[in-house]
Amino acid sequence: MNFLITGAAGFLGSALANQLAREGHQVRGLDDLSTGDPQALSPDVHFTRGDVNDRPKLWTLLQEVDCVYHMAARVSVQESILYPREYNAANVGGTVSLMEAMRDVGVHRVILASSGAIYGYQPNQPLTEDMRPAPHSPYAVSKLAAEYYIRTIGSLWGIETTSLRIFNAYGPGQNIPASHPPIVSHSLRQALRGGTLVVHSDGQQTRDYVYVDDVTSAMVATATAPNINGLVINVGSGIETSVRDLINLVLTTTGSQTNVVFNQKIAGGVSRMCADLSLASQKLNFRASIPLEEGLRLTLKRDPRLKAA
Numbered sequence: 001m002n003f004l005i006t007g008a009a010g011f012l013g014s015a016l017a018n019q020l021a022r023e024g025h026q027v028r029g030l031d032d033l034s035t036g037d038p039q040a041l042s043p044d045v046h047f048t049r050g051d052v053n054d055r056p057k058l059w060t061l062l063q064e065v066d067c068v069y070h071m072a073a074r075v076s077v078q079e080s081i082l083y084p085r086e087y088n089a090a091n092v093g094g095t096v097s098l099m100e101a102m103r104d105v106g107v108h109r110v111i112l113a114s115s116g117a118i119y120g121y122q123p124n125q126p127l128t129e130d131m132r133p134a135p136h137s138p139y140a141v142s143k144l145a146a147e148y149y150i151r152t153i154g155s156l157w158g159i160e161t162t163s164l165r166i167f168n169a170y171g172p173g174q175n176i177p178a179s180h181p182p183i184v185s186h187s188l189r190q191a192l193r194g195g196t197l198v199v200h201s202d203g204q205q206t207r208d209y210v211y212v213d214d215v216t217s218a219m220v221a222t223a224t225a226p227n228i229n230g231l232v233i234n235v236g237s238g239i240e241t242s243v244r245d246l247i248n249l250v251l252t253t254t255g256s257q258t259n260v261v262f263n264q265k266i267a268g269g270v271s272r273m274c275a276d277l278s279l280a281s282q283k284l285n286f287r288a289s290i291p292l293e294e295g296l297r298l299t300l301k302r303d304p305r306l307k308a309a
């Protein structure tokens with residue numbers, strides 16, 4: 001098949017692009033390199049630097065494409081609180097530009113990398129796709145708007161659309177910004193360096209951590225799965241892990257005795273998050289296969305940035 005991946009130089013985009021190229025597909029990648037790194041892509045991926053709002057560029061890249069993976073986005077919840085306009089332009093505007101260009105060229109399938117952040121505070125767990133979203137950051141709102149836009153524009157123009165609500169993905173190559181880094185890569189790095197690990201709140205808040213290879217498997221399956229037009233599907237591990245337990249696992253896996261500080265003054269976000277994977281199992285035949293302990297070991301092994309000091 002011929003694929004276009006937006007955000008292809010990012011953490012999840014590059015893993016997906018390389019996997020599809022390994023399977024023998026034709027893969028084009030677009031990324032503005034705001035955080036992505038083209039070095040992460042195998043030489044078999046045809047990479048173009050550009051903005052997802054650049055429709056003329058999209059018209060060219062979309063020729064003969066069977067399916068688009070739309071992964072390009074600004075991804076920091078905290079940053080989105082400071083710069084909501086930018087998040088709206090990239091995540092919502094970028095999605096609408098892509099859908100318009102797909103309509104113009106006549107491409108018939110798109111898969112959106114959406115987010116479990118859309119659920120926000122919910123009274124019940126696990127989180128099912130039919131729950132009423134309660135986004136509590138501009139980032140989460142932008143992902144929800146993108147879901148609505150692809151489904152609505154798709155149904156108007158006969159484009160098949162599927163949104164995958166990805167939970168806390170982790171693994172080698174994840175961007176580690178200086179401010180508000182993702183917890184798994186950050187805690188592994190701090191543990192190896194012997195730096196203090198500051199845990200937000202009391203660490204009892206839970207998340208659903210899913211290894212990058214499992215996310216990639218779900219995404220690959222979505223390209224050819226039947227009867228998923230218009231659906232939103234969760235992608236996670238289905239296992240709820242507290243931040244406290246995650247940190248303990250990081251310490252055991254790295255053999256580190258680094259200092260862990262619980263800062264009750266920093267809010268820890270929603271208290272619980274766990275994906276219900278019934279729909280993913282039924283529609284994509286998906287089951288997460290890599291437990292957190294193994295995922296942490298693989299991340300250490302495969303990420304050259306994570307080496308003991």
Ligand code: NAD
Pocket residue numbers: 006007008009010011012013030031032033034035036037050051052053070071072073074075090094113114115116165166167168169170174175
């Ligand atoms: P990432 O930051 O590594 O990847 C995003 C990529 O998009 C980057 O390479 C960046 O340079 C690119 N990009 C940003 N704005 C762009 C623009 N205007 N035009 C072109 N390219 C642009 O993040 P990631 O973790 O790989 O996330 C990929 C997708 O998956 C995002 O859409 C994100 O919202 C979604 N997602 C990720 C997670 C996770 O845990 N990693 C969870 C839920 C959803």
